[in-house]
Amino acid sequence: MRASLRQLVAMMATPLMRSKTMTTAPTLLLKVGDTLCERRRFTEGEVEAYAGVSGDRNPVHLDDVFAREVGGFEHGCVVHGMLVASLFPALIAAHFPGAVYARQSLKFAAPVYVGKEVLVQVQALHIRPSATKYFVKFGTKCFANDNDNAPAIVGEALAVLPSLHQVPTKAPSTPLFKDIHLTLNPSVSMAGTTATSSSLRRMESVHRHLLPAPPPILHQNPLGATRSESFPVIIGGMVLDIHAKPSMQPHPGTTVPGMVKYISGGVARNIAECIYKLETRPFMISVVGKDMAGDFLLKYWRSAGLCTDGILQVDDVTTPIVSNVFDGSGELIAGVASVGAVEKFLSPSWICQFCACISNAPLLMIDANLSPESLEASCKIAHEVGVPVFFEPVSIVKSSRIAPIAKYITYTSPNEFELVAMANSLSPPEKYNFAKIDQFKNKAKAVEYLFEMLSPAMFFLLEKGIKFLLVTLGSHGVFVCCKECTSLMMDQQKSETTSFSTMLLDKLERCFPSNMLLNFPREGSTRTCVFHLPAVSASVVSLTGAGDCFVGGVISALCGGLDMMQSVAVGIAIAKASVESEANIPDKFSAATIAGG
Known part of the structure; x- marks a missing residue:
């Protein structure tokens, strides 16, 4: 498999550059507006395993023909909604070990299909500190790969964090490839721009399937630096x-x-x-x-330790x-x-x-x-x-x-x-x-x-x-x-x-x-x-x-x-x-x- 993939790469894209430099993610402090992101796809085996554990063996999750003809799902089997939603607490816990997931609201707006990639986003909306913990309200969204504008799942979650310091996630110790960057060779003959874009999409698909998923990224909100509560x-x-x-x-x-x-x-x-x-x-x-x-x-404002960012001098x-x-x-x-x-x-x-x-x-x-x-x-x-x-x-x-x-x-x-x-x-x-x-x-x-x-x-x-x-x-x-x-x-x-x-x-x-x-109060009263x-x-x-x-x-x-x-x-x-x-x-x-x- 490794040899055939390399042959495919050699035919379609050059040069193939391998970066051996390992980068260390900086320690980040969670602020309001910061977002955790991760891409993921669910296989038939994972859906089958979840059905066995949960007892939810609805055939729309397991039978492709039934899902299309009876369930009306044009792309076949759909992933259990709660299995997809489990990515939200997993993403939070990966960056904040010891986090306790206290509450979650969910709205299932569109199906997530087996084998299709999804983008999961968790954004900090509100942070309230207590004596030893941090109560954080997150906005939770999951986007289907073919429509990143409308979320498939949307909701809000409340998690209790032991600390606001993010712990960087670790990639697998033996990846198939290290950081791979593909650059199309202009000299390769292509049948117009359609062929070029089609080839690029196929290469990106191979890349996503065979390479380890990158760790979720915490995006810093510029205004969040002054506001965490x-x-x-x-x-x-x-x-x-x-x-x-x-x-x-x-x-x-x-x-x-x-x-x-x-x-x-x-x-x-x-x-x-x-x-x-x-x-x-x-x-x-x-x-x-x-x-x-x-x-x-x-x-006085400064001596009291109050924020002066909003005071224009x-x-x-x-x-x-x-x-x-x-x-x-x-x-x-x-x-x-x-x-x-x-x-x-x-x-x-x-x-x-x-x-x-x-x-x-x-x-x-x-x-x-x-x-x-x-x-x-x-x-x-x-x-x-x-x-x-x-x-x-x-x-x-x-x-x-x-x-x-x-x-x-x-x-x-x-x-x-x-x-x-x-x-x-x-x-x-x-x-x-x-x-x-x-x-x-x-x-x-x-x-x-x-x-x-x-x-x-x-x-x-x-x-x-x-x-x-x-x-x-x-x-x-x-x-x-x-x-x-x-x-x-x-x-x-x-x-x-x-x-x-x-x-x-x-x-x-x-x-x-x-x-x-x-x-x-009496609803509707005008008194x-x-x-x-x-x-x-x-x-x-x-x-x-x-x-x-x-x-x-x-x-x-x-x-x-x-x-x-x-x-x-x-x-x-x-x-x-x-x-x-x-x-x-x-x-x-x-x-x-x-x-x-």
């Missing part, structure tokens, strides 16, 4: 806040003594920092200048700065914002470079400092892969930017005035309004008034496609508004339980147990539900950052596996900690203190 993605401004707080009543036209501080700020940045301090690592997409303020903001650009003046009680008197760099440089093209990060995220948060084009681009990326979007209105003026993207928004957290502005932006001419009244005999009456004034705008925004409205009412708490048919739980496949969320859940279950009636969660009394030091901490608490809790009502309760407790601190984001959070508060 599922983190919430935060897109928006990083701002240097300048806080001026007078020690006496300020007077127009003159200066008064007081304290001036530089503080890391920006709605998106504050939320990301809060999330990080709640044991959920965010991925930040933002922009700063190459100046003192930009270096100041990045210094631009020459000759002023880092966004906001200068605020407060009164003695911590209320904002006036502020001036210079955040043009966010709109100009946080562009759709920059955001689209991180499509893989957004696609793998449990949640995307965008703030209204982004340009309308960037807001829409971000939402479309998330919408295409089913990632929920949290819209932070930022201000009354910028909250109206929700108008063209309302249908993509899952969560938003306006205050009373931002809520009305959002509703009016979707309903010209302006038909919603709100007048704040400070004096009420009791809080219950105040909440009743707020509901009466705000419910038309809340109901209208839900009709426009927003799933959850979290309307912040300052000292009066929060309205949680949604359709009755809306599930209060986020997709648990992308949630990652932390020690922090576990402690919170243990205590919050007593207040908002998971079997409450409101957690059982609107509004829940009121009261605020927690606090000793106010500064109100700056309270709203951002509320949102950060909600997002971290949702990503940690808590439902909406529990997450809002966490957000309220985090906001309490914020107003009792001088900093935008308190230095430390205690799970026990927050759950108890």
Whole structure:
């Protein structure tokens, strides 16, 4: 057999080159987007052996005539679907010894014929580390050789890996040939290009049958190098806040003594920092200048060990700065914002470079400092892969930017005035309004008034496609508004339980147990539900950052596996900690203190 093959090679192709250099595959670390590939064909003997072991002796697998005439399979016997699917765990285990195959979903779209080659692909979609293991969700596909565009089998698998380090597979120790490269000899007479291509195909067929199959190849995903886990993605401004707080009543036209501080700020940045301090690592997409303020903001990010790949630092650009003046009680008197760099440089093209990060995220948060084009681009990326979007209105003026993207928004957290502005932006001419009244005999009456004034705008925004409205009412708490048919739980496949969320859940279950009636949505219901969660009394030091901490608490809790009502309760407790601190984001959070508060 070896001699006849060599004669065939000599007749059809020259030169025949044998490479004696053995290459060693580099050690690779599995990242999201990496793919394992292998080609394989099943023989009649293998199919017969599987039929004997499994007991599945359906004649479409064993009798060629029956398969064609009765089964309708034009190429004869088909391989058992589960035998083909067994290539998926085999491929994973070959590269990650000790892997435990936990779950597999399969859809059999086309037959795989006995003797026909198939291409098997296993791609890492999501990686979640635990203390000693890695839970990896793989996309699994098998393609028939004659149609590499449509898979014969498609599905998803969950495997538990002891390590993310790939172990290269070993080729057989005595191969028929070592690496063989065939080059057609132009001087060989062929009957046109048809004969040439036909000869080449025959040679490739002989090559595949007689040579050992190459080991599966792990293809590195360039963006995967920075992303191996599922983190919430935060897109928006990083701002240097300048806080001026007078020690006496300020007077127009003159200066008064007081304290001036530089503080890391920006709605998106504050939320990301809060999330990080709640044991959920965010991925930040933002922009700063190459100046003192930009270096100041990045210094903290780097010292915390957070990824800065998404933060664009631009020459000759002023880092966004906001200068605020407060009164003695911590209320904002006036502020001036210079955040043009966010709109100009946080562009759709920059955001689209991180499509893989957004696609793998449990949640995307965008703030209204982004340009309308960037807001829409971000939402479309998330919408295409089913990632929920949290819209932070930022201000009354910028909250109206929700108008063209309302249908993509899952969560938003306006205050009373931002809520009305959002509703009016979707309903010209302006038909919603709100007048704040400070004096009420009791809080219950105040909440009743707020509901009466705000419910038309809340109901209208839900009709426009927003799933959850979290309307912040300052000292009066929060309205949680949604359709009755809306599930209060986020997709648990992308949630990652932390020690922090576990402690919170243990205590919050007593207040908002998971079997409450409101957690059982009625399919098809069009009723609107509004829940009121009261605020927690606090000793106010500064109100700056309270709203951002509320949102950060909600997002971290949702990503940690808590439902909406529990997450809002966490957000309220985090906001309490914020107003009792001088900093935008308190230095430390205690799970026990927050759950108890």
